[in-house]
Amino acid sequence: xxxxxxxxxxxxxxxxxxxxxxxxxxxxxxxxxxxxxxxxxxxxxxxxxxxxxxxxxxxxxxxxxxxxxxxxxxxxxxxxxxxxxxxxxxxxxxxxxxxxxxxxxxxxxxxxxxxxxxxxxxxxxxxxxxxxxxxxxxxxxxxxxxxxxxxxxxxxxxxxxxxxxxxxxxxxxxxxxxxxxxxxxxxxxxxxxxxxxxxxx
Amino acid sequence: xxxxxxxxxxxxxxxxxxxxxxxxxxxxxxxxxxxxxxxxxxxxxxxxxxxxxxxxxxxxxxxxxxxxxxxxxxxxxxxxxxxxxxxxxxxxxxxxxxxxxxxxxxxxxxxxxxxxxxxxxxxxxxxxxxxxxxxxxxxxxxxxxxxxxxxxxxxxxxxxxxxxxxxxxxxxxxxxxxxxxxxxxxxxxxxxxxxxxxxxx
Numbered sequence: 001x002x003x004x005x006x007x008x009x010x011x012x013x014x015x016x017x018x019x020x021x022x023x024x025x026x027x028x029x030x031x032x033x034x035x036x037x038x039x040x041x042x043x044x045x046x047x048x049x050x051x052x053x054x055x056x057x058x059x060x061x062x063x064x065x066x067x068x069x070x071x072x073x074x075x076x077x078x079x080x081x082x083x084x085x086x087x088x089x090x091x092x093x094x095x096x097x098x099x100x101x102x103x104x105x106x107x108x109x110x111x112x113x114x115x116x117x118x119x120x121x122x123x124x125x126x127x128x129x130x131x132x133x134x135x136x137x138x139x140x141x142x143x144x145x146x147x148x149x150x151x152x153x154x155x156x157x158x159x160x161x162x163x164x165x166x167x168x169x170x171x172x173x174x175x176x177x178x179x180x181x182x183x184x185x186x187x188x189x190x191x192x193x194x195x196x197x198x199x200x201x
Numbered sequence: 202x203x204x205x206x207x208x209x210x211x212x213x214x215x216x217x218x219x220x221x222x223x224x225x226x227x228x229x230x231x232x233x234x235x236x237x238x239x240x241x242x243x244x245x246x247x248x249x250x251x252x253x254x255x256x257x258x259x260x261x262x263x264x265x266x267x268x269x270x271x272x273x274x275x276x277x278x279x280x281x282x283x284x285x286x287x288x289x290x291x292x293x294x295x296x297x298x299x300x301x302x303x304x305x306x307x308x309x310x311x312x313x314x315x316x317x318x319x320x321x322x323x324x325x326x327x328x329x330x331x332x333x334x335x336x337x338x339x340x341x342x343x344x345x346x347x348x349x350x351x352x353x354x355x356x357x358x359x360x361x362x363x364x365x366x367x368x369x370x371x372x373x374x375x376x377x378x379x380x381x382x383x384x385x386x387x388x389x390x391x392x393x394x395x396x397x398x399x400x401x402x
Contacts, residue, residue, distance in 0.1 A: 050299065055219065055291060056220075057263070060289055061292050065299070069300060081297070096262070096269070097269050100269040103270070104269070104273040120254070120378070122375045123251075123371045124247065125343075125344040126254075126351045126375075127253050128348055129347065129349070129355070129370075130355060131227055132335060133331075133359075135227075135330070137356060137360075142321060142323075149362075150362065159317065162318050163324055170325070183232045184235075190318040190321060191319050191322075194317045197318070198313075199314050
């Protein structure tokens with residue numbers, strides 16, 4: 001029982017300090033999991049590869065997987081798996097849930113101050129810049145295959161084809177119908193293209 | 202009854218967002234834009250930028266933070282509860298299922314091909330989200346300067362493999378906004394003071 005509580009507390013801690021999105025928390029989770037001896041390093045690295053490609057935030061994916069695996073060791077069988085997964089996921093979500101709830105309740109009051117408004121005015125273009133820059137960086141890493149200027153180039157021309165097809169599809173549809181294609185549909189199309197292109201070639 | 206319907210609607214919308222969030226936080230921006238802003242009109246583009254900034258400066262995944270915030274805005278505490286549950290549930294269910302046959306899962310090749318295709322699509326989605334947001338913010342010199350500076354700084358730092366958290370970018374942007382506001386405020390005050398003096402004479 002105490003060991004199950006330990007899962008919850010560990011992920012509560014991870015959830016409370018995992019600033020800056022999913023990838024920032026990977027080393028944190030790795031340290032905790034290795035220190036507790038919950039999983040081997042290789043097992044964890046294999047899972048991270050999967051967590052990156054399945055839907056959902058990587059923090060949730062890691063918590064669910066590690067919780068399920070560890071829970072199954074503490075109480076063998078399905079009950080252990082589900083309890084571990086639930087406790088870990090609940091733990092990792094709880095801190096941000098509470099913090100955002102507090103912010104959401106006070107933000108209306110805060111917005112009455114001109115200083116707060118000025119602060120938000122300054123960060124909005126920065127956020128747009130961050131998103132656009134991330135898109136450009138992803139293009140450089142995923143399609144051109146360059147991670148840093150120190151690394152080698154691994155150009156993925158199949159990814160370029162898929163990217164081009166999706167882009168052309170999106171803008172052609174927009175031009176003809178004046179409506180935009182749903183991102184969900186684009187994701188499904190690209191998954192099928194991925195299976196066809198990478199599978200055949 | 203109306204409230205229950207709204208809660209269910211929140212849950213379902215965020216379930217959809219959770220199900221189609223691939224490749225980390227920014228990828229979900231495209232889906233949120235479509236489902237929350239364009240289809241439902243629950244929040245404005247500007248407010249969504251604020252939510253992203255808040256989410257990036259607080260711990261926890263962007264998807265969870267946005268769900269909690271928007272849920273609260275639409276239907277109070279229960280709203281944030283249902284939205285958060287909705288966004289977390291898909292990845293929880295998927296990863297929990299995978300955890301039982303994980304060793305086999307990583308060897309299914311067509312799944313990895315599909316993910317490769319999705320990755321190329323995510324590049325498009327994030328780039329497109331950035332471009333779309335850029336077109337929505339006001340084209341003032343202040344906004345454009347901050348946008349371009351962020352773009353150049355982030356891409357340069359990433360390619361040089363220098364770690365600089367996006368929280369700092371956001372904070373710096375906010376501070377610049379505040380400073381520009383204060384400079385304008387005191388300038389106005391000075392000129393109006395002078396005018397007052399001029400009036401007395």
